[in-house]
Amino acid sequence: MTDVILQMRHITKTFPGVTALNDVNLTVRRGEIHAICGENGAGKSTLMKVLSGVHPHGDYTGDITLDGQPCRFGNIRDSERLGVVIIHQELALCPNLSIAENIFLGNERAPRGVVNWNRTNADAAELMQRVGLHENPTTPAMDLGVGKQQLVEIAKALSKRVRLLILDEPTAALNDEDSAHLLDLLRGLRDQGITCVIISHKLNEIRAVADSTTILRDGRTIETLDMAADVTEDRIIAGMVGRDLEHRFPEHEPRIGEEVLRIEDWTVHSPTQHGRVVVAGANLSLRRGEIVGLAGLMGAGRTELAMSVFGRSYGIGISGRIFKDGREIRLKTVGDAIRHGLAYATEDRKRYGLNLIEDIKRNVSAAGLNKLATRGWIHDNEEYRVADGFRLGMNIKAPNVSAVTGKLSGGNQQKVVLSKWLFTDADVLILDEPTRGIDVGAKYEIYSIINHMADQGKAVLVISSELPELLGVCDRIYAMSAGRITGQVTREQATPERLMQFMTKVKEQ
Amino acid sequence: MTSVGPTTGPSTAVPETTASEIAVRKAPDRFGGRLFSANLRQNGIYIAFALIIALFSVLTGGDLLAPQNISNLVVQNSYILILAIGMILIIIAGHIDLSAGSVLAVTGAISAELMVNNDVPWPLAILITLICGGLIGAWQGYWVAYFGIPAFIVTLAGMLVFRALTLAVLGNQGIGPFPDEVRTIANGFMPTYLGNIGLGPLDGADLFTLLLGLVFVAGIVVTQWRSRAGRMRYGQSVEPTALFVTKLAIAAVVVMTVVVQLARFKNLPWVLVLLAALVLAYSLLTDRVVFGRHIYAIGGNLNAATLSGIKVKSVTFWLFVNMGVLGAIAGIVFAGRLNQAGPTAGTGFELDAIAAAFIGGAAVQGGVGRVVGAITGGLIMGVINNGMSLIGAPTEQVMLFKGLVLLAAVAFDVFAKRRAGTAR
Numbered sequence: 001m002t003d004v005i006l007q008m009r010h011i012t013k014t015f016p017g018v019t020a021l022n023d024v025n026l027t028v029r030r031g032e033i034h035a036i037c038g039e040n041g042a043g044k045s046t047l048m049k050v051l052s053g054v055h056p057h058g059d060y061t062g063d064i065t066l067d068g069q070p071c072r073f074g075n076i077r078d079s080e081r082l083g084v085v086i087i088h089q090e091l092a093l094c095p096n097l098s099i100a101e102n103i104f105l106g107n108e109r110a111p112r113g114v115v116n117w118n119r120t121n122a123d124a125a126e127l128m129q130r131v132g133l134h135e136n137p138t139t140p141a142m143d144l145g146v147g148k149q150q151l152v153e154i155a156k157a158l159s160k161r162v163r164l165l166i167l168d169e170p171t172a173a174l175n176d177e178d179s180a181h182l183l184d185l186l187r188g189l190r191d192q193g194i195t196c197v198i199i200s201h202k203l204n205e206i207r208a209v210a211d212s213t214t215i216l217r218d219g220r221t222i223e224t225l226d227m228a229a230d231v232t233e234d235r236i237i238a239g240m241v242g243r244d245l246e247h248r249f250p251e252h253e254p255r256i257g258e259e260v261l262r263i264e265d266w267t268v269h270s271p272t273q274h275g276r277v278v279v280a281g282a283n284l285s286l287r288r289g290e291i292v293g294l295a296g297l298m299g300a301g302r303t304e305l306a307m308s309v310f311g312r313s314y315g316i317g318i319s320g321r322i323f324k325d326g327r328e329i330r331l332k333t334v335g336d337a338i339r340h341g342l343a344y345a346t347e348d349r350k351r352y353g354l355n356l357i358e359d360i361k362r363n364v365s366a367a368g369l370n371k372l373a374t375r376g377w378i379h380d381n382e383e384y385r386v387a388d389g390f391r392l393g394m395n396i397k398a399p400n401v402s403a404v405t406g407k408l409s410g411g412n413q414q415k416v417v418l419s420k421w422l423f424t425d426a427d428v429l430i431l432d433e434p435t436r437g438i439d440v441g442a443k444y445e446i447y448s449i450i451n452h453m454a455d456q457g458k459a460v461l462v463i464s465s466e467l468p469e470l471l472g473v474c475d476r477i478y479a480m481s482a483g484r485i486t487g488q489v490t491r492e493q494a495t496p497e498r499l500m501q502f503m504t505k506v507k508e509q
Numbered sequence: 510m511t512s513v514g515p516t517t518g519p520s521t522a523v524p525e526t527t528a529s530e531i532a533v534r535k536a537p538d539r540f541g542g543r544l545f546s547a548n549l550r551q552n553g554i555y556i557a558f559a560l561i562i563a564l565f566s567v568l569t570g571g572d573l574l575a576p577q578n579i580s581n582l583v584v585q586n587s588y589i590l591i592l593a594i595g596m597i598l599i600i601i602a603g604h605i606d607l608s609a610g611s612v613l614a615v616t617g618a619i620s621a622e623l624m625v626n627n628d629v630p631w632p633l634a635i636l637i638t639l640i641c642g643g644l645i646g647a648w649q650g651y652w653v654a655y656f657g658i659p660a661f662i663v664t665l666a667g668m669l670v671f672r673a674l675t676l677a678v679l680g681n682q683g684i685g686p687f688p689d690e691v692r693t694i695a696n697g698f699m700p701t702y703l704g705n706i707g708l709g710p711l712d713g714a715d716l717f718t719l720l721l722g723l724v725f726v727a728g729i730v731v732t733q734w735r736s737r738a739g740r741m742r743y744g745q746s747v748e749p750t751a752l753f754v755t756k757l758a759i760a761a762v763v764v765m766t767v768v769v770q771l772a773r774f775k776n777l778p779w780v781l782v783l784l785a786a787l788v789l790a791y792s793l794l795t796d797r798v799v800f801g802r803h804i805y806a807i808g809g810n811l812n813a814a815t816l817s818g819i820k821v822k823s824v825t826f827w828l829f830v831n832m833g834v835l836g837a838i839a840g841i842v843f844a845g846r847l848n849q850a851g852p853t854a855g856t857g858f859e860l861d862a863i864a865a866a867f868i869g870g871a872a873v874q875g876g877v878g879r880v881v882g883a884i885t886g887g888l889i890m891g892v893i894n895n896g897m898s899l900i901g902a903p904t905e906q907v908m909l910f911k912g913l914v915l916l917a918a919v920a921f922d923v924f925a926k927r928r929a930g931t932a933r
Contacts, residue, residue, distance in 0.1 A: 313816060334818040344816065352816055355809035357876050366806055367817035369799050376799050381743040388744075400746060420817070 005030040005195050006051075006164060011062035013046055013055060020046040021060070022219040028164070033186055033196045035206040035227075038216035038240055039439035044199045047216070048166050051197075052086040053079040066164070083163030087153045087170065089437075095142035099133075100124030102141050103156045127155040131185055147178025154185065165189065166197045169437070171205060175297055175465065183209045201439065203233040215239040237440055249472035250444065252451040256475065257288030259326070260459045261342075261428045266320030268301075268308040278304045278315060280483040286428060286459035291450060293474035294463045295499050300480040302463045303347060306430045310344035311337035324428075338367060343426035345417045347433035347463070349410070353417045356406035360398060361387035363405050363416050368424040390419035395445060411442025418449055429453060432463045447473050467496045479503045553921060554870055554882055558889050561914075565896030573896050576774035579767060584696060584846065586891035587780040588613065588839040588855075590884055592862035593869075594791050595835035597883035599828055600866045601795075603808040603875025604653060604660035606829070608667030609836055609862055613855035614675040616642050616840030621684035621850035624691065631688045639837045645671065646833020647826070654825035668859070676852050685849025694783070695845030698775040714772035721777065722768030725785075726761045733757060780842055787835075791880045804828065808875030864911070865890060868918040889914065 006028040013021040021043045028034045036044050049055045051064065053073030064071045066082055073079045076086075093102045100121045109120040124137040133151040141149060150170060157165050167186075171179040179202075186196050186209055200206055206213055207227070213236060215222040222239050225231050237248070268279040279301045286292050296302045307314035309322065311334035322329050324340055331337045337344070346352035354363050364387040365372055372383045387401040394415040398408060405416055414434060421429055431450065435443045450473060453460050464470050470477050471494050478488045479502030487502035565573045572578060592609045599606050619641050623634035645667075652663040686692075702717040711719070733753075740747050747753070771777055795801040803824045806814040815821050839858075844850040869886030871878035890911055897907045 310816075311818070333820075334816060335820065338818040346816060351810075352812045355806055355813055355876065357809050357872075358805065362802070362805070365802075366813070366819070369802060373799050378797050378799060378802060380797065381739050381745070384740070384745055385743055 003030040004028070005067060006197075007063075007065040008047070008051065009063045009065070011047065011050055011060055011064075013043075013050055013060040020219055021050070024062075024216065024219065024221050026214055026221065027224070028195060028197060029212070031190055031193050031195055032211040033190055033198060033209050035210035035213040036197060036199045036216065037201075037203070037206060037213060037236055039441050042216040042240070042439075043219040044216055045168060046219075048086055048168060048197070048199065051079070052076055052084055052166060054086075080160050083161055084166070085157040085160055085162040085164070086166040087150075087157060087168065089169040091146070091149050091153055093141040093149055093152060096140055098138045098140055099128065099135060099144070099152055099155075100137035102152055103127060103137075103159050105156070107159060123159070124155070127158050128152075130158060131155045132181065145178070147174045147181070150174065150178070150182060151185070154189075162194060164195045164197065166199075168199045169201065170198065171200065171202060175299075177297070179205065201437070203236050206236065207231065207233060240440055248440070248444065248468075250448045250451055252291075252454070252473070254289060254291070254454060254475045256290045257457060259285050259287050260324065261286045262323040263309060264321045264323070266305065266309065266322075267318070268304055268315035269317035271314070271316045278483055279308065282320070282480075282483075282485045284478060284485060286461060288427070288457045288459055289454050290476065291454050291460045291462060291474050293470035293477035294461060294480060295467065295470055295477055296463075296480035296503055297465075299482075300503065301483040302480050303432055304483075305480070306344055306432055306461070306463060309337075310334060310342055310430065313344075338424055338426070341425065341427040342430070343367075343421035343424055343428065344430045345414075345421055345432060345434060347436060349413050349417055354405045354413060357404065359402045359404055360391060360396065360408075360416055361401040364390055364401070364419045364423055367420050371423070371425075386423060387419070390415075390423070394419055394449065409439075409442070410436075411438040411445065414438055414442070414446060415449070418446070422453070427458045428461070429458055430461045430463070433465065434462060435464070435466070435469060443469075467499055470494075470499070471496065479505075481505050553925070554868070554885050554889075554918070557918070558885050558892075561889055561892055561896075565892060565899070569896055569899045572899050573892070574766075574770065576770040578895065578899070579770045580698075580774050580778060582888075582891055582895050583781045583784070584778050585895070586887060587695075587778075587784055588843040588846075589858060589861045589865065589891070590784055590887045591787065591835055591839040591842065592858060593865040593883040593887045594787055594880055595832035596859075596862040597866040597869065597871055597878050597880055598791070598795070598804055599660070599832055600863070600871045601808045601875060601878045602804050602825060602828055603811065604825070604828070605863065606649075606660065606664045606832055607859050608649065608664040608671055609832070609839075609859035610855035610857055611668045611671035611675065611859075612642065612645055612833060612836035613840040613843055613858055614850075614852070615645070615671040615678065616837035617844035617850040617854050618675045618678040618684070618840075618852075620691075620837075620841050621687070621844055622678055624688055625684050625686070631690050635691070635841060638841055639834050642833040642835075642837025642840070643830050644833070645836070646830035649833070650826035650829030653829060654822040660829075664859075675854070679850060679852050681852055683849040683851040685844075685847075687845050687848055691841065691845040692848055694779050695842045697779055699777045699779065699782070701776065711769065711773070714769060715776045718768060718772035718776045722765055722772070725768075726764050729760060729764070730757055783838075783842075787838075788880060788884055795880055800824065800827075805876055808877070810876075861887070861890060864915050868915055870918075870922060872922070873919075886918070 004027055006026070008024065008026040011021050011024040012019070024043065024047055026047065036047070038044050046055070050060050053076050056074045057072035064073075066084070071082065094105065097105070103124045104120055109116050109123060121137040128135065128137065128151075131151045131154050133148055133155065135144065135148065141152060144152065154165070170182055174182060183205060186198070189196060198210070210227050212224055212226050213231070214224045215236065217240060225236070225239070262285040264283055266279055266282040266284075267277065270276040270278050282305055294302050294305075304314050308318050309331070311331045312318055313334055322331060329340050331340060331342070350356060355366065361383055365383050369378065372379055372386065384401060390396065391398065391401050396408070396412050396415045396419070398412065405413055408416070434450070435446050438446065450460055450462065462470065462474060475491050476488060477494055477499060479486050479499055481503050486505040489498060562573065592613065596606060596609065616638050620634055620638040623629040623637060624631055629637070649663050649667050652658045653660045699718065701715055703720070704716055705713050706716050706719070737747050737753060795804065803814070803819045806817065806819055807821055807824060811821065840855070843854060847854070865887035866878060866883045867873070867886065868889055869878065869882030869884070871883065893911055893914065894907060897910065
């Protein structure tokens with residue numbers, strides 16, 4: 001065995017009522033990129049929280065050895081002092097502070113307590129150079145996209161003389177280009193001797209970048225794969241779900257009916273940037289029983305198109321026509337859209353989809369409460385029955401529907417969101433990134449639910465950044481680029497290359 | 510987790526086919542401990558209330574629970590409690606109202622101007638005053654809901670503006686006296702209908718009041734029992750029978766104790782009847798009415814509420830209108846009790862109402878809180894005021910104690926949440 005930087009042995013961590021980690025072992029070699037995979041709830045994040053001192057020594061049992069020295073971290077500062085830095089999935093930058101201020105936050109370039117701004121900005125510029133972030137160090141963090149904010153986080157880690165960098169789903173919110181840049185950066189850091197532990201759901205990335213992969217399942221270590229050997233995605237998936245997964249997408253035989261929704265010449269302007277056209281003259285139609293994809297890179301205007309159609313919940317200066325079942329309709333509010341049978345499940349469940357402090361049943365009923373009420377009075381037992389029906393039908397893993405949604409895993413939260421919209425009896429469902437941040441097993445379930453919706457005669461529009469997903473579930477796929485619909489392909493014609501051509505097509509004058 | 514397989518897609522997403530299969534289930538045993546801690550968190554405020562009452566009962570040698578003192582407690586705190594009902598709704602929605610004290614003052618002044626200086630018949634004057642309160646709320650609600658100015662700013666401005674209007678209406682002096690009917694609402698008692706009874710410890714208690722108390726308790730028991738039975742019929746887990754009966758018994762004993770004491774004094778204060786009606790109505794609003802549910806949805810996640818088709822602006826607007834009307838009710842009660850509308854009326858009352866809401870379990874971020882909690886929070890402060898004045902404590906001690914209780918209540922709530930892991 002080569003030089004080992006980190007060894008975690010027999011780690012067991014329990015929360016009240018749940019064993020999150022059960023005798024987990026992890027060995028990381030110096031200077032490698034080590035991926036950790038597992039379904040949501042497998043214990044990946046908990047393991048990293050143990051490692052970084054978020055769960056202090058004494059909260060868990062087992063040993064952590066860093067460079068052969070036993071470690072007992074009491075908090076994050078202890079671990080950071082030894083060069084273990086964790087970057088969480090939700091980025092923790094202060095939006096109003098500059099890049100340089102963020103990088104040295106808590107670690108200010110301040111001899112004798114007075115900040116030396118020249119040194120702060122100069123040092124920041126140097127670190128930014130290392131991570132390939134070409135911006136002015138004094139730019140506020142809020143002016144950066146998610147990809148660049150991620151780079152600021154890494155620069156911040158480098159400023160702490162990181163030896164072991166832990167990234168929790170670093171590319172979850174990034175587009176392909178930013179993801180590729182980040183992965184390149186990780187390779188570069190590896191060559192500089194920095195060891196990386198990366199938690200990711202994106203198996204193609206793991207295959208591209210990882211030197212070894214440890215798979216967790218149900219709080220146990222399943223295996224560690226050496227990625228030098230040719231490990232396939234299916235091989236990793238098999239380890240994660242504990243069985244061979246022949247098909248990542250359920251079989252589905254579409255039964256497509258007549259047109260239910262048509263959007264003509266839809267144009268939307270940005271509410272923040274004056275005069276900017278976000279969606280330009282889009283035409284699109286959906287038929288009953290049809291699953292239609294909407295592909296596009298970040299900023300192509302997919303979400304903006306969907307939300308502006310959904311009762312003008314995004315954008316200003318909206319023009320165009322919407323036809324439902326052949327009749328033109330006007331959707332001025334979200335309420336109008338819901339009444340006309342539209343539903344929009346957001347790409348950001350936690351911020352836009354769920355009331356995280358409320359329970360499952362109140363989230364399920366949120367958009368269709370009037371169906372459960374007579375003259376304003378809610379039948380709460382009926383509400384419980386409906387929600388419990390969805391809990392069982394959708395296989396939402398919770399003891400009952402009084403469980404708070406904030407504590408559910410991503411997949412189960414998404415099922416609550418879908419339940420909410422199914423309960424409104426929508427016949428046009430727009431699902432924006434329906435499987436983002438969801439583990440493989442739950443993804444399969446979501447796909448099955450989508451198929452089931454289509455089988456009930458509903459039209460489903462799936463917006464996704466993952467091309468394999470669109471190719472796997474959709475009967476027809478539109479591609480968007482820079483606010484325009486640049487092409488559409490049927491299931492038979494669709495290939496990743498062809499879609500990517502449409503998605504990168506620049507406006508023709 | 511891994512039971513999900515390629516072959517086991519969701520069997521169906523239609524609730525009707527599956528719901529009928531749900532059998533009556535009891536909560537699994539391992540949730541027993543959680544059930545207890547959840548109960549503690551929800552009921553911590555009531556336990557604290559009981560402890561504070563016990564403390565001051567001992568310190569005052571029982572004077573706290575004397576018939577006349579209980580009556581005073583209710584009457585003295587009624588207007589704060591009325592404001593607290595409106596305040597908790599606004600706080601649940603994620604807003605705040607700093608103008609409540611000034612609104613109370615200006616509506617009191619308007620009612621005095623109408624009744625005392627212009628001889629408007631009192632029912633009409635009250636109606637006009639309530640409408641004025643609603644208009645004041647509409648003014649503030651417009652700026653908050655439709656113009657998008659934070660409620661903190663709008664109501665801070667309102668605090669100044671409506672105090673200025675109070676001074677303008679009153680010409681910087683108190684106006685009184687009020688008609689007897691209005692004073693009775695604020696300060697008076699229900700008459701004796703059936704005479705007194707003369708047995709043992711109930712000696713001299715009013716029979717009608719006692720019967721009213723019994724009917725009220727019976728009402729609580731029947732509705733709670735029916736609600737529980739309904740939930741069991743739908744196969745929901747309910748709290749164990751022993752716990753349920755204990756809770757009901759405690760509630761019954763508390764209500765009857767208060768009623769007996771009041772019956773021995775001068776019967777029920779009218780303002781208690783008013784308050785009970787408001788608490789009942791607003792509890793139903795928050796628990797069982799779509800509008801109430803929308804308040805929680807907005808406070809819990811504004812974006813999600815908007816995208817669920819909830820008319821966020823309209824709900825917010827009406828919340829402030831409601832607050833204005835409740836402010837007007839409190840204004841009339843307060844003016845009636847003092848028998849004059851004064852320029853400094855209600856100064857600082859908004860802070861008492863806000864404190865009541867937070868002691869009663871509301872969350873600063875919104876989305877959490879109950880009307881009964883706010884009332885309990887208000888009563889806790891009332892008991893502290895009253896109890897400490899009975900033992901002759903100086904004002905600074907009262908303020909100190911109240912401040913610490915507020916801090917402790919919120920600290921406990923934060924602590925409990927962290928323990929429960931929701932604050933992650």
